[in-house]
Amino acid sequence: MHKVVEIVNNPVLLASDKGDKLYRHLKKALGAKPFKEITLDFEGYKFLSSTFLNHAFGQLCIDLKISEKQFFNKIKFVNLDEDDLDEVTLCVLNAQMRIGIIKKGHDEKKFYASIAEY
Amino acid sequence: MPQVIDGDSLLKNIKGLPTEAFFVDTNIVIAYKDPFAAALKNPSLEKYNDKVSELLDKLKSEGFKAYSTLSVVLEYYKYIQVNFYKVYKSSATGKETFSLDSEDFKKLKTNDSDFITKWKIYLESFKKPFKKNIIIIDKTLIPKNVLDSFEGTKIDFGDHLLYEIVKTYPKYKCIFTNDLDFYSIDDDDLYIITFNKGIIRKAKTDKKLFNL
Numbered sequence: 573m574h575k576v577v578e579i580v581n582n583p584v585l586l587a588s589d590k591g592d593k594l595y596r597h598l599k600k601a602l603g604a605k606p607f608k609e610i611t612l613d614f615e616g617y618k619f620l621s622s623t624f625l626n627h628a629f630g631q632l633c634i635d636l637k638i639s640e641k642q643f644f645n646k647i648k649f650v651n652l653d654e655d656d657l658d659e660v661t662l663c664v665l666n667a668q669m670r671i672g673i674i675k676k677g678h679d680e681k682k683f684y685a686s687i688a689e690y
Numbered sequence: 691m692p693q694v695i696d697g698d699s700l701l702k703n704i705k706g707l708p709t710e711a712f713f714v715d716t717n718i719v720i721a722y723k724d725p726f727a728a729a730l731k732n733p734s735l736e737k738y739n740d741k742v743s744e745l746l747d748k749l750k751s752e753g754f755k756a757y758s759t760l761s762v763v764l765e766y767y768k769y770i771q772v773n774f775y776k777v778y779k780s781s782a783t784g785k786e787t788f789s790l791d792s793e794d795f796k797k798l799k800t801n802d803s804d805f806i807t808k809w810k811i812y813l814e815s816f817k818k819p820f821k822k823n824i825i826i827i828d829k830t831l832i833p834k835n836v837l838d839s840f841e842g843t844k845i846d847f848g849d850h851l852l853y854e855i856v857k858t859y860p861k862y863k864c865i866f867t868n869d870l871d872f873y874s875i876d877d878d879d880l881y882i883i884t885f886n887k888g889i890i891r892k893a894k895t896d897k898k899l900f901n902l
Contacts, residue, residue, distance in 0.1 A: 586740070586744070587740070588736060588740070619747065621743055622727065622739075623724070623729065623736055623743075626724075626727045626729070626730045630727055630730055631730065655822065658811075658814060658818070659815075661811060662725070662811060662812070662815050665808060666726055666727040666730075667727070668781075669726075669777045669778065669781040670727070670730070670781070671781075672780070672781025673777070673780055673781050675781075676781065676783070676784050677784070678780055678786050679786075680731070681731070681732075683780060683786065684726075684728045684730075684731070684732065685728075686776070686788055687726050687773050687776065688729070688732065688735055690716065690717050690720055690769060
């Protein structure tokens, strides 16, 4: 069992550096392909931001080229609010789309700058 | 001209908000949710989004209610719809897509199971901020008055509709926005919370920067 609050040493899961910390831990824990199965325990967390999720899980999917199915097969979530689990699903889906954008050879920076515009 | 509240100063003195509640503009909902993770690998955008989220969450935890209107919900829906289509098409095909093809969108949402599955996830994500964090309060406006008061050069129609609702709640007459257009509204009782340096600079010059 991998306890998120202990890994990042903080119950507030908002900042990108906390997400990076979890990313590094997960990368090590998953090991090489076909990856180990791990359980992430969110007990005691207070807040959760999309920045944190994108840095921890989104970046992990992109760097290790993990599909959505693989991700949820290998990483199990406990003590995470249902709404926040939906946010994890969205984050993983966003990562899959970004992988697609990169694979198709599109200019990632330019493309996402167009998304950010409002 | 509205009074401007510098978001960074408000973060340091959260209890200093002079209204009982505040309204949230579409650009703030987008920054708060970042529904397509557009800020990943964009540190300046990420920093801005984080400040918006921190301010919104802190204000809420201090008991200030965050409100919005159906016009903002509609604008946010359009943002989700157009950009989901762009991301989906560009990630699935070799062709970069920068605009919405409505006919193609309708076809995909009827016939393409992969598109439908993913679209449903984004639809749920679209609804979430308005179910959980931001309360929609709309009043019935008199359409003729809304149209007559819209002169169309200072602010766009969506912002005009938001302001028309805000006006009916004097105790909450405050808009959290990044949009400079609101600063052009001729209303001394309106407050604008913003991180937009351009608005803050102008307000300083005009002596309209609210002292927290």
